[in-house]
Amino acid sequence: MTERVFKILVIGDSTVGKTSFVQRYVNNSFTKDYKCTIGVDFSLKVIQRSENETIRLQLWDIAGQERFTSMTRVYYREAVGCVILFDITAPKTFYKVVDWKNDLDSKVTLASGKNLPCLLLANKCDLPIRPISVDEIERVSKERGFLRWSEISVKDDVGVTESMNYLAEAILADSEDTVRSSSDGNRGAFIHLRNQQGKKDPDEGGCCVFS
Incomplete structure (x- = not known):
């Protein structure tokens, strides 16, 4: 029996639905009464990929308030995948997507x-409110190197599980590439944290349409 554990970050501005997203995915539940996350919350999703393979996804729901951004380097450590959420009805949360992606890319990479x-x-x-154009979202997704983008509804359970399955398969593919590289003599940790200078430290439109 093979068991793999992957740490996945869930980030984005406050009120975009990160905690609701995690609860929908992990527990298939939804409530409007979630409180703002303080720092970081943790959840676990177990996926039985086959009779002989179990995947455990550790979901790190990171607070979106600015006062917690100084801690993201610590929270990002050992992550191997990420979800960035925004509220399609609130343009300001979309405009902050670039900042979140830049912060992520500047602080952690895979071993490759x-x-x-x-x-x-x-x-x-x-x-029904759609102040952000599909073309604009598509542009940001491509320019910033996202795997893809999609519209989801945590409330109506649209696209949540499909999105996470897609991400999990991408992580598995990267993991297998790393194992193959290691067997060729390229040993090393699965991730690298970056230092403040950006160098590596040593030691998809309708609902649920994917691009």
Whole structure:
């Protein structure tokens, strides 16, 4: 029996639905009464990929308030994948996506030197308000190196599990590439944290349409 554990970050501005996203994915539940995350919350999703393979996803729901951004270097440590959420009805949360992605890419990479596989998710697609154009989201997704983007609804359970399955497969592919590299003599940790100078430290439009 093979068991793998992967740490996945869930980041984005406050009120975009990160905690609700995690609870929907892990427990298939939704409530409007979630309080703002203080620092970071942790959840675990177990996926039985086959009779002989179990995947455990550690989901780190990181607070979106600015006062916690100084701690992201610590929170990002050993992560191998990421989800960045924004509220499709609130442009200001979309504009901050670039800042979140830049922060992520500047602080952690895979051992191969590649950025962490990351999804861009536009939450609340169940609402009719659409102030952000699909073309603009598509542009940001491509320019910033996201795996893909999609509209989701945590409330109506649209696209949540599909998105996470896609991310998990991408992480597995990177993991297997790393194992093959290691067997060729390229040993090393699965991730590298970056220092303040950006150098490595030594030691997808409708609801649930994927691009």
